[in-house]
Amino acid sequence: MRIDVLTLFPALIDAFAETSIVGRACAAELVSIVPTDIRDFTYDNHRSVDDKPFGGGPGMVMSCGPVFEAFEHVVRQGGDAADSKLDPGSELIMLTPQGEKFDQTLAKELSQRQRLILLCGHYEGFDERIREGLSPREISIGDYVLTGGELAAMVLMDAVIRMLPGVLGNELSADDESFASGMLEYPQYTRPREFRGLSVPEVLLSGDHSKILEWRRAQSLKRTELRRPDLLNG
Ligand code: ADE
Numbered sequence: 001m002r003i004d005v006l007t008l009f010p011a012l013i014d015a016f017a018e019t020s021i022v023g024r025a026c027a028a029e030l031v032s033i034v035p036t037d038i039r040d041f042t043y044d045n046h047r048s049v050d051d052k053p054f055g056g057g058p059g060m061v062m063s064c065g066p067v068f069e070a071f072e073h074v075v076r077q078g079g080d081a082a083d084s085k086l087d088p089g090s091e092l093i094m095l096t097p098q099g100e101k102f103d104q105t106l107a108k109e110l111s112q113r114q115r116l117i118l119l120c121g122h123y124e125g126f127d128e129r130i131r132e133g134l135s136p137r138e139i140s141i142g143d144y145v146l147t148g149g150e151l152a153a154m155v156l157m158d159a160v161i162r163m164l165p166g167v168l169g170n171e172l173s174a175d176d177e178s179f180a181s182g183m184l185e186y187p188q189y190t191r192p193r194e195f196r197g198l199s200v201p202e203v204l205l206s207g208d209h210s211k212i213l214e215w216r217r218a219q220s221l222k223r224t225e226l227r228r229p230d231l232l233n234g
Contacts, residue, residue, distance in 0.1 A: 001030075001032075001113065001114060001115065001116070001160075002114070002116075003032070003034070003116045005120065007036070008038055008039060008120070012154075017035075030164050030167055034074070038066045040070070041073065042065075049122075050062050050122070058124070061123060061125060061127055064130055074117055078090070087114070090113065092137065093137050093156070094121070094130075095139060095140075095152040096121060096139075096140060097143070099139040100137075102139050106139070116160070118149075118153040118156065120152070120153050122148040181220070183220040184227060184231070186219040
């Protein structure tokens with residue numbers, strides 16, 4: 001998978017692409033993360049990417065020109081059709097609090113794409129013609145407003161990349177965890193068996209795999225009922 005990130009802060013994305021599990025996935029060429037600086041597509045001395053809103057009001061609005069040009073540049077670079085139309089396996093995503101809510105199901109869906117192009121905004125938002133002209137899919141990572149789309153893009157990439165085949169050491173571990181089954185994950189324990197008077201549940205030491213499975217399912221259900229009953233309603 002190739003992920004292009006259109007951003008004003010490419011250094012943030014570079015650091016993300018070099019670190020931890022995502023860093024190893026990039027090194028193993030399971031994914032390539034390519035930041036593109038939107039500011040490289042400006043032509044004035046100040047390299048401005050934003051301007052005052054027509055009609056007045058506070059803040060600044062991200063301008064069309066640099067965003068359209070940065071998008072057209074990465075489309076050509078990534079081998080999609082020369083007319084700036086994306087291939088069917090590619091998707092342009094705008095990170096914005098106005099978008100559809102990101103969740104594990106959406107992460108799974110996006111992990112099937114060959115290519116994602118993520119557009120990160122700043123300031124008070126985007127000139128509406130960016131939406132009209134580029135028709136991005138709009139995604140929000142939650143009901144709060146960040147200073148920019150980069151953190152949201154990193155959240156999305158992290159959740160997607162860890163689902164790609166070969167990224168997690170144990171192929172099963174992505175299926176076993178919270179949300180994959182529609183429930184929260186069961187409690188986990190590791191050595192020592194006793195820690196400051198707290199012990200590991202006997203069943204986990206029993207070696208009886210069907211009992212362990214049964215206990216884990218019951219724990220998942222109990223925890224989900226208690227903490228996230230909304231997940232069980234579906
Ligand atoms: N940009 C600013 N806030 C955001 C959010 N909650 N989700 C996605 N992108 C954003």
